[in-house]
Amino acid sequence: MKITFFRYFVRQTLANIFDNRLVHLVGVGTMVIAFLIFDAFILVFVNLNHWTEEWGRPLTMSIYFKGTPERVVLESIEKELLHFPGVTIKRFISKDDAMETLRRQLGGKAGLLDGLEENPLPASLEIILSRDKTGDSLPYQMKTRMETIDGVDEVQYSQEWIKRFQAIMEAIKLIGIVFGGLLFLAALFVITNTIKLTIYSRKDEIEILKLVGATNRFVKIPFLIEGSIQGFLGGSLALIILFLVYITAITKVDLGIGFASLDIIFLSPQFTLFLLLMSIIIGFIGSTISLGRFFRT
Amino acid sequence: MIQLFNVYKSFGSKNPALIDVSLTVEKGDFVFITGPSGAGKTTLLKIIFCTEKPSSGHALVDGRNLNRINDRELAFLRRRIGVVFQDFKLLPRRNVFENVALALEIMGFPLPMIRRKVHQTLRYLGLANKEGYYPPQLSGGEQQRVAIARAIINNPLILLADEPTGNLDPDLTMEIMALLKEIHIRGTTVIVATHSQELLKDTRRRIVTLNKGRIV
Ligand SMILES: Nc1ncnc2c1ncn2[C@@H]1O[C@H](COP(=O)(O)OP(=O)(O)O)[C@@H](O)[C@H]1O
Ligand SMILES: [Mg+2]
Numbered sequence: 102m103k104i105t106f107f108r109y110f111v112r113q114t115l116a117n118i119f120d121n122r123l124v125h126l127v128g129v130g131t132m133v134i135a136f137l138i139f140d141a142f143i144l145v146f147v148n149l150n151h152w153t154e155e156w157g158r159p160l161t162m163s164i165y166f167k168g169t170p171e172r173v174v175l176e177s178i179e180k181e182l183l184h185f186p187g188v189t190i191k192r193f194i195s196k197d198d199a200m201e202t203l204r205r206q207l208g209g210k211a212g213l214l215d216g217l218e219e220n221p222l223p224a225s226l227e228i229i230l231s232r233d234k235t236g237d238s239l240p241y242q243m244k245t246r247m248e249t250i251d252g253v254d255e256v257q258y259s260q261e262w263i264k265r266f267q268a269i270m271e272a273i274k275l276i277g278i279v280f281g282g283l284l285f286l287a288a289l290f291v292i293t294n295t296i297k298l299t300i301y302s303r304k305d306e307i308e309i310l311k312l313v314g315a316t317n318r319f320v321k322i323p324f325l326i327e328g329s330i331q332g333f334l335g336g337s338l339a340l341i342i343l344f345l346v347y348i349t350a351i352t353k354v355d356l357g358i359g360f361a362s363l364d365i366i367f368l369s370p371q372f373t374l375f376l377l378l379m380s381i382i383i384g385f386i387g388s389t390i391s392l393g394r395f396f397r398t
Numbered sequence: 399m400i401q402l403f404n405v406y407k408s409f410g411s412k413n414p415a416l417i418d419v420s421l422t423v424e425k426g427d428f429v430f431i432t433g434p435s436g437a438g439k440t441t442l443l444k445i446i447f448c449t450e451k452p453s454s455g456h457a458l459v460d461g462r463n464l465n466r467i468n469d470r471e472l473a474f475l476r477r478r479i480g481v482v483f484q485d486f487k488l489l490p491r492r493n494v495f496e497n498v499a500l501a502l503e504i505m506g507f508p509l510p511m512i513r514r515k516v517h518q519t520l521r522y523l524g525l526a527n528k529e530g531y532y533p534p535q536l537s538g539g540e541q542q543r544v545a546i547a548r549a550i551i552n553n554p555l556i557l558l559a560d561e562p563t564g565n566l567d568p569d570l571t572m573e574i575m576a577l578l579k580e581i582h583i584r585g586t587t588v589i590v591a592t593h594s595q596e597l598l599k600d601t602r603r604r605i606v607t608l609n610k611g612r613i614v
Contacts, residue, residue, distance in 0.1 A: 105506045120491055309487050312449070313548065314477035315504035317469050 113323040128295040132335025135288040162258040165223040187231035292387035332384020405455035415441040417611040431591040433608035439591035480549030482559040488533040539570040
């Protein structure tokens with residue numbers, strides 16, 4: 102029984118698509134546009150996210166010492182630091198240098214420091230991390246590694262960047278979710294109505310099927326398959342178009358002004374697959390909604 | 399088999415299509431529903447087939463109250479009722495074989511069995527050489543027979559036929575009536591709606607006459 106139904110559904114779906122090629126084509130075309138807008142938005146969003154992450158990475162790192170480090174210790178630390186990618190050693194700040202800087206900063210109130218018996222400021226090594234070579238977790242890895250070294254008191258890296266950009270990122274994410282959600286609903290609405298078109302074009306057939314005793318489920322399944330296929334076709338075409346536009350765009354940008362640092366990324370394979378799956382699901386949900394409306398009236 | 403109790407049916411503001419219709423049809427009966435055009439014959443068949451619900455009153459078919467039947471139960475009930483519609487309701491873009499096979503496909507029968515039964519039924523109705531034709535390529539009488547083939551292919555308990563000879567010439571009319579008789583002899587309860595007095599001239603069958611929605 103099951104196999105017969107399966108064969109019927111496959112044949113019926115293909116026949117439906119073939120008999121209504123024009124309606125089907127219009128449907129897929131509409132979906133391509135809807136998905137393209139949605140996918141393009143996701144791509145812009147992913148890139149904004151990528152840039153804020155890029156720019157949000159720490160730039161400077163300071164290694165503070167207990168007392169004044171010996172020359173040998175300093176050299177071995179510098180050597181070890183250079184093993185990490187994208188690291189430039191800026192300068193060594195001795196305890197006296199640090200005090201000097203502080204005095205300058207305090208200006209007229211520098212007299213306050215005269216009462217100190219010994220210099221409480223630590224010596225430190227300042228290094229610069231290059232943004233594009235530093236991974237997300239590298240600063241933290243470096244910090245934990247360095248802090249195990251004898252003579253090193255503490256490692257700090259500028260988190261202000263991260264914090265500032267995190268706030269922007271959170272805002273962008275929120276806007277992204279709201280706007281993406283709205284776009285999703287708009288796509289669903291358009292697609293639901295498109296599928297309704299294909300259902301209405303076959304309402305005589307649905308009526309006859311029901312008159313000869315077909316269950317609702319039996320009538321609906323070919324439409325659900327068709328909606329999913331439309332979703333798949335619309336979704337893949339939209340992604341292909343988006344990819345072609347992306348390729349064209351990055352070559353244009355590269356040839357133009359030196360925008361190299363503002364690199365545009367494409368969606369990851371996993372994300373692409375996810376969007377494709379979404380398109381299929383939207384096609385399926387769209388058919389379910391249209392069928393629900395049709396069967397109620 | 400079929401029982402109607404004080405059935406009313408009205409479509410909005412106009413005079414009701416059916417007024418206080420009570421009717422019992424036993425298993426194995428052959429009944430004509432007659433009356434002038436607009437008397438409510440088609441509406442009565444629609445009530446029995448549950449494409450229209452009574453505005454008030456009750457309709458029982460094969461033990462089921464049609465006021466309290468869900469979609470799924472209705473689908474299964476319809477598999478046991480064959481209907482020949484006045485306008486045939488054939489799918490114009492499916493050929494004769496496919497149109498008739500539809501009634502079996504929805505039940506999930508295996509394909510070889512569907513083929514065998516469809517061939518057999520079409521042969522029985524003299525349509526063996528029309529299997530690949532599409533409804534628009536057929537004459538009215540042939541379309542009528544395709545509709546009958548689809549209605550009887552499941553050996554239904556009940557066969558409803560709405561003006562089955564409506565636009566046929568006298569020879570074809572005789573042919574179709576002979577066919578319905580045969581189906582009746584094989585054990586199916588048959589109800590035929592017709593406005594043609596000609597058809598009822600020499601029949602000894604039960605005749606239910608409707609006028610302006612009432613049984614007279
Ligand atoms: N769907 C409908 N909507 C409105 N009025 C209808 C509908 N179906 C039937 N009627 C009306 O009900 C009456 C009976 O119609 P019908 O049952 O088709 O008569 P018959 O089949 O005896 O010619 C007619 O007056 C017709 O106009
Ligand atoms: Mg009628």
